[in-house]
Amino acid sequence: MRYKAGLETRDRILEATRSLIAEKGLEGTTIKAICHQAGVLPGSFYNLFTSKEQAILTVVREAIDAVDPDPEHHGTDTLDELVVAYVRFLEEQPDLSRVYIRIGVSGAGSSPELTGRMIRHHRERVERFAAALRRQNPEISETLAARRGETLVLALNGIALHKVIDPAFDVGWHARALLDDAAAVS
Amino acid sequence: MRYKAGLETRDRILEATRSLIAEKGLEGTTIKAICHQAGVLPGSFYNLFTSKEQAILTVVREAIDAVDPDPEHHGTDTLDELVVAYVRFLEEQPDLSRVYIRIGVSGAGSSPELTGRMIRHHRERVERFAAALRRQNPEISETLAARRGETLVLALNGIALHKVIDPAFDVGWHARALLDDAAAVS
DNA sequence: CTGGTCTTTGAGTGAACACTCTAATTTGAA
């Protein structure tokens, strides 16, 4: 992939994957459909991606990064920003967030590498939340911040899970309730 | 299905379906896998079930009902009891709880009847939690109790979701953390 | 222009899927 043509094709494939996930869900996102929508043949797809899963994971990862308030991890994000970013992801990319959760759940047990990545991702998020908590309230103990950070992340995941089941679920409202309670506790 | 043999085979098929959904998710629950695990051939399966979906829906209904193991106990349970009951369910019936989560993630949307059932069940659980909160602290406003009840249920579901991804996850510890924070808020 | 590398083509592969069908076997009421 050193010529311009390859990069453009890659973009078209990722864009097609994105829109297919949004329109048809994971089931409808087949190689054939992706290739058709991108105006490409399977050979080209596999010249740029090693598997269908790789393309899907790329799309999901990009979507998550796109709403990250502090992509460089400088430690400048506030609790509010972290929660709002998550809510934005859930509301603006409902299908991708569904895919994200789905991949995590269906990878569990069958793909240890993927499961390891999800767990690692969870730990990182907990740490960022805990750090934000301590920045917001420097007197809080390290262990308490860690515990409350994890509680928050888990609760947000619960909200995300419920939105997958009930698309009409008001994610923003419940996330704010979570933040209010977190503030009341501190 | 009027002979004993048929009923026994039916039970073995449902048991196999349950454990397969829990272990491999919906994707891994194929007719071939179900039949192999149940020690049965496809002909027998289709003698007892009209489709794969029928068998799966049977198992899922059972899982949804099992999430609330004691629906008769309205009005007397404390918040602690409700949380402890859910934790016990997660720990003692890991298969059913995984079925519940996995279907919520990958099955919702495909069967509106099932989705409606999950949403209705969520509402009932929220009401029981809110009622327990108000019993514990009669001064709390109705809307606040409802909000905190739902926050609790969502957070517990988040814990359940994470346990599916990471089986080593300490459900009891995090549930207790949740209760402690809920007490601190009130 | 040339030549090696990158990219695209598109038919093809094998596996997996839900489901069917007929014949053989087992069951249990009479």
Place this chain on the structure above:
DNA sequence: TTCAAATTAGAGTGTTCACTCAAAGACCAG
């Protein structure tokens, strides 16, 4: 014991899937 109905066996159907590969074409530095 008899026999119709219930159950099981197991090969087979047609479809769809992710993925491959050899050959043809496009690209661009030298």
